[in-house]
């Protein structure tokens with residue numbers, strides 16, 4: 001058995017690869033070139049320039065919003081690298097730290113993580129929340145440092161009503177002429193999840209919002225080309241393949257999915273000993289990645305919208321067609337809302353929610369008759385199995401205490 005595996009590995013290693021550097025296609029890799037996010041990088045630089053020109057004189061709170069996989073995280077990380085090296089060149093004491101709230105889950109863990117960034121032996125337990133906040137403040141004061149803290153996937157922490165955001169947005173001493181030590185960049189997909197915050201935290205965070213738009217089809221092609229240039233051998237991917245992948249993802253604009261399909265199609269081409277990726281490799285790769293439809297995306301969506309999605313599912317299951325009429329969906333939605341004792345939504349609110357679900361790439365809306373405004377719209381669910389989606393939605397409802 002060992003010999004068979006040994007031979008298999010040797011054979012695989014002998015196979016010619018189509019990659020130059022596979023790690024540069026990894027979704028966590030931060031490339032030097034970020035086509036079509038120049039405007040956002042400039043905006044961030046303008047907002048934070050004061051941290052370099054007049055260190056510790058000001059604090060910035062910025063919120064980044066926009067759909068799934070459209071470069072929010074990578075752009076902010078790229079900006080972090082630039083501003084850190086700019087500060088270092090000028091010998092300005094400065095820190096940049098990126099935290100994913102989905103991974104840390106509680107305010108306490110976030111604070112410990114920040115402390116560990118300053119001191120890797122910092123203990124994981126044994127302090128109160130307030131102790132940790134005080135230590136963070138002392139640390140920054142002692143080192144005369146300013147910290148840009150990125151709270152990525154912020155909605156995870158907001159939904160839990162954790163005090164951390166309130167505490168962090170107020171950590172700077174507001175008295176005149178005292179050094180400002182902390183700036184915050186929050187990253188969030190769905191801005192409506194901010195509604196859970198208290199009003200003053202909300203207004204602090206909302207003072208600077210940078211909304212990331214979805215990439216167009218041609219922009220997606222440019223981005224894929226730039227990633228391919230550094231990771232795949234020349235002439236492995238023809239223009240029609242870029243075009244095909246872009247067509248598969250442009251509705252949601254999700255580059256993560258595009259990179260997944262690209263990577264999987266190259267693997268398939270390698271398995272088949274091809275010198276180029278063929279359209280069939282892309283089709284096969286696409287079928288593989290669809291089943292990975294992201295639970296993360298659903299968890300980040302606010303409950304009312306998920307209930308609406310659940311209503312669409314029910315209508316589609318009942319009528320056994322590929323689409324459901326908005327009038328039926330509205331009826332179903334209102335019945336569930338009544339059952340859960342939630343307020344009833346107006347037609348235009350429901351339409352707004354539907355358009356948001358469409359932006360996420362979960363549903364499509366087709367207007368059938370333009371004379372009767374919207375009411376004849378048909379809604380369908382694209383690539384996701386209804387059964388799978390229902391299971392995921394029910395488990396999210398359960399975790400949020402919604403008894404549907």
Ligand SMILES: Nc1ncnc2c1ncn2[C@@H]1O[C@H](COP(=O)(O)OP(=O)(O)OP(=O)(O)O)[C@@H](O)[C@H]1O
Pocket residue numbers: 026027028029030031033034035036037066067068069070071072073074075189223226227255256259
């Ligand atoms: N302009 C770009 N150039 C090169 N790569 C990009 C660009 N935009 C996005 N990507 C890549 O696409 C993938 C998804 O981007 P990113 O993780 O930043 O998305 P996001 O907007 O943070 O999504 P989510 O809301 O799901 O966290 C990453 O691998 C990233 O490197």
Ligand SMILES: [Mg+2]
Pocket residue numbers: 072073074152153
């Ligand atoms: Mg992200």
